Amino acid sequence: MNATPQFALVDVNNFYVSCERVFQPALAHTPIVVLSNNDGCAVARSNEVKALGVKMGVPWFKMKDLAEKHDIRAFSSNYTLYGDMSNRVALVLRDFSPEIEIYSIDEAFLRIETVAHLYGGALAMGEQIRHRVKQWTGLPVCVGVAPTKTLAKLANYMAKKRAEFNGVCDLHALSRPERLGYMADIDAGEVWGVGPRLAPRLKEMGIQSVLDLRNASPKTLRSHFGVVMERVCSELRGIACLELEQVAPSKQQIMSSRSFGHSVEALEDLREAVATYVDRAAEKLREQGSVCAAVHVFVQCNRFRPEEPQNNTGTTVALVAPSDDTLALTAAALHGLRSIYRPGFRYKKTGIMLTLLSDKGVQQGSLFDAPVEHARSAAVMSAMDQVNRLYGRGMLRTGASGTQQRWSMRSENRSPRFTTRWDELPVVR
Amino acid sequence: MQTLTQTPVKMPVDTPACEVRLISHRISAGFPSPASDYVEDGLDLNDYLVRNKPATFMFTVKGDSMTGASIEDGDKVVVDRSQAPQHNDIVVAVVDSEYTIKRLFMRDGEVELRPENPSYKAICFAEGRELQVWGVVVGVVRRYPVKR
Numbered sequence: 001m002n003a004t005p006q007f008a009l010v011d012v013n014n015f016y017v018s019c020e021r022v023f024q025p026a027l028a029h030t031p032i033v034v035l036s037n038n039d040g041c042a043v044a045r046s047n048e049v050k051a052l053g054v055k056m057g058v059p060w061f062k063m064k065d066l067a068e069k070h071d072i073r074a075f076s077s078n079y080t081l082y083g084d085m086s087n088r089v090a091l092v093l094r095d096f097s098p099e100i101e102i103y104s105i106d107e108a109f110l111r112i113e114t115v116a117h118l119y120g121g122a123l124a125m126g127e128q129i130r131h132r133v134k135q136w137t138g139l140p141v142c143v144g145v146a147p148t149k150t151l152a153k154l155a156n157y158m159a160k161k162r163a164e165f166n167g168v169c170d171l172h173a174l175s176r177p178e179r180l181g182y183m184a185d186i187d188a189g190e191v192w193g194v195g196p197r198l199a200p201r202l203k204e205m206g207i208q209s210v211l212d213l214r215n216a217s218p219k220t221l222r223s224h225f226g227v228v229m230e231r232v233c234s235e236l237r238g239i240a241c242l243e244l245e246q247v248a249p250s251k252q253q254i255m256s257s258r259s260f261g262h263s264v265e266a267l268e269d270l271r272e273a274v275a276t277y278v279d280r281a282a283e284k285l286r287e288q289g290s291v292c293a294a295v296h297v298f299v300q301c302n303r304f305r306p307e308e309p310q311n312n313t314g315t316t317v318a319l320v321a322p323s324d325d326t327l328a329l330t331a332a333a334l335h336g337l338r339s340i341y342r343p344g345f346r347y348k349k350t351g352i353m354l355t356l357l358s359d360k361g362v363q364q365g366s367l368f369d370a371p372v373e374h375a376r377s378a379a380v381m382s383a384m385d386q387v388n389r390l391y392g393r394g395m396l397r398t399g400a401s402g403t404q405q406r407w408s409m410r411s412e413n414r415s416p417r418f419t420t421r422w423d424e425l426p427v428v429r
Numbered sequence: 430m431q432t433l434t435q436t437p438v439k440m441p442v443d444t445p446a447c448e449v450r451l452i453s454h455r456i457s458a459g460f461p462s463p464a465s466d467y468v469e470d471g472l473d474l475n476d477y478l479v480r481n482k483p484a485t486f487m488f489t490v491k492g493d494s495m496t497g498a499s500i501e502d503g504d505k506v507v508v509d510r511s512q513a514p515q516h517n518d519i520v521v522a523v524v525d526s527e528y529t530i531k532r533l534f535m536r537d538g539e540v541e542l543r544p545e546n547p548s549y550k551a552i553c554f555a556e557g558r559e560l561q562v563w564g565v566v567v568g569v570v571r572r573y574p575v576k577r
Contacts (some may be wrong), residue, residue, distance in 0.1 A: 025563075136562075137510070151538055241502050426489070428489070428529065429490075429494065429530065
C-alpha cells in the first residue's frame with residue numbers, strides 16, 4: 001500500500017445558493033444571491049450572478065438596479081437550513097473515510113490513502129463522493145485530491161474552475177509537466193493561506209503564479225513572510241506540513257454580536273440583545289467544556305453615519321470565579337452594559353465576548369466556592385441545554401433576553417426551514 | 430508543582446481528637462426492580478421511519494391525488510433520496526418546477542406518474558422528456574386531531 005498521504009478536499013459549490021435550490025426547483029436557473037445578517041451584503045452567489053460580475057460582499061442596495069434588470073432573487077441567510085444540510089454532507093463523507101476534518105460549513109478534508117483502493121483509486125473515489133453527495137443531499141460538490149492539504153485546496157479549485165476535470169481533480173494523476181503547467185496558469189493569490197492581502201506583496205517580489213511560489217526560495221519567503229509562507233511553499237512541493245485536525249481546537253474566546261434590524265436607543269432593548277447573545281455564547285462555552293473568567297460587552301453606533309453622535313465603547317467585567325452559568329454571565333454582561341450605556345444615542349450593534357477561557361475540569365477552587373450552588377447551577381444549565389437541543393434553540397432562555405425582541409435582525413427574505421420545522425416542510429401535491 | 434521536602438511537617442499541637450465527616454449518599458429502600466436489567470430505550474419512530482439519515486427528508490402533502498394509496502391531505506411523507514426509484518414506487522418528482530407525489534409506472538418503455546385517485550390524470554413522459562425523481566417515498570406520518 002502507498003504510504004504517501006492523500007488528502008481529499010470536498011467543497012460544496014455555491015453552498016448557500018445550492019441549499020436554497022435543493023428545496024425550490026423553480027430556482028434551478030434563476031440568478032440568486034444570499035445576503036449576510038441583516039440582509040446586508042451578498043455572501044453567496046449563483047453562477048449566473050457571478051457571470052454578471054457581482055463580487056463577493058457587495059452590499060445589496062448597491063446591486064438593486066442590476067437585480068431588477070436581471071431578476072436576481074435575494075434570500076436572507078437561512079442558517080438553520082444550511083447547518084442541517086452541512087451536517088448531512090458530513091455524514092455522507094464520514095462513510096467514505098473516518099479520518100475527516102470539517103473545515104468549514106461547506107468544506108471538509110478527508111485522509112484517503114488507506115481507503116482509496118476500495119473505490120478503485122483516488123479519482124474514482126472522488127467521483128463516487130461527488131455522485132453520492134449529489135444523490136443523497138441534492139448538493140453539488142467538487143473534489144480535489146493531492147498529497148498535501150494546500151495542494152488538495154488547489155486541486156479543488158481546478159476541479160471547480162476547469163471544465164475538463166468534471167468536478168474531480170487528482171493532482172498527482174496528472175503528469176508532472178501538466179501539473180506544473182496548471183500551476184503556472186493560476187494566480188498565487190488563489191493559494192490557501194496567501195489570499196488577496198499577501199498576493200500583491202508576492203507580486204512585488206516577482207511571484208505571480210502558483211508555480212512561482214512553489215519554486216521560490218523557502219529561505220527568502222521565510223525572511224519576508226515568516227514560517228507560514230515557508231510552509232505553504234513546502235506544501236506546494238508536496239511535502240505535507242499540515243495534519244488533519246479531527247478535533248476542532250477549543251476556542252480561546254467566544255464572541256456573539258450582531259447588528260440590529262434598525263437603530264435602538266432604549267437600555268431595555270440593549271439589555272435584551274445582550275442577554276440573548278450571552279445565552280448563545282454560554283451554550284457554546286458549555287459545549288466545548290470551558291469556563292470563562294471575564295465577559296466583555298460593547299455597544300456601537302452606526303459608523304457609516306458620522307453625522308450622528310457616536311458612542312462606541314466597551315468594558316470587561318471579571319467574574320468572581322470562572323463560570324459557565326448563563327445566569328452568572330448574563331448578570332456580569334448586564335452589569336457591564338449598565339456602566340457603558342448612555343442615553344440619547346442611536347445604537348446599531350451590541351455584542352459580548354467571553355474571554356479568559358479555561359478547561360472546566362482544571363478549575364481552581366476559590367475561597368467563596370459554594371459546592372451546593374455549583375451542583376445546582378450545573379444541573380440547571382444541563383437541563384437548559386437539553387431542552388434547547390430537543391425543542392429548538394432559544395426554547396428555554398433567560399427572562400432578561402425578553403420576549404418581543406423588537407431589535408432582532410432583519411431577515412425579510414428567509415426561505416422556510418425546510419428540514420427542521422414541521423410547519424415549514426416543503427409541500428408536495 | 431511543589432518540591433517534596435525531606436523534613437516531615439510538624440503536627441499542629443491542637444489537632445482535634447476526631448473529625449466528623451458527613452457523607453451524603455442516597456440509598457433507595459425497598460426491593461430492586463427485577464426488570465432493571467431488561468430496561469430498553471423504548472421505541473423511536475426515527476429508527477422505524479428513517480433508514481438513511483443524511484438522505485431522508487420530510488414533505489407535507491397537499492391535495493387528494495394519492496388518497497387511493499392512503500396518503501391524505503396534510504400527511505407528512507418520508508422521502509429517501511438514496512433509494513433508486515423503481516416501477517411501482519411512490520415518488521416525489523419535479524414536474525414543471527413543482528413537486529408532485531405520484532406512483533411511478535415504468536413498463537414496456539412507458540414512463541408515467543400515476544395518481545391514485547380517478548379524478549386525476551396520469552402524467553406521461555414521451556421519449557426525450559426527462560422525468561426528474563426527487564426521492565422515493567418510504568413512509569407516511571399522520572396525526573389525528575384529538576380533542577379531550
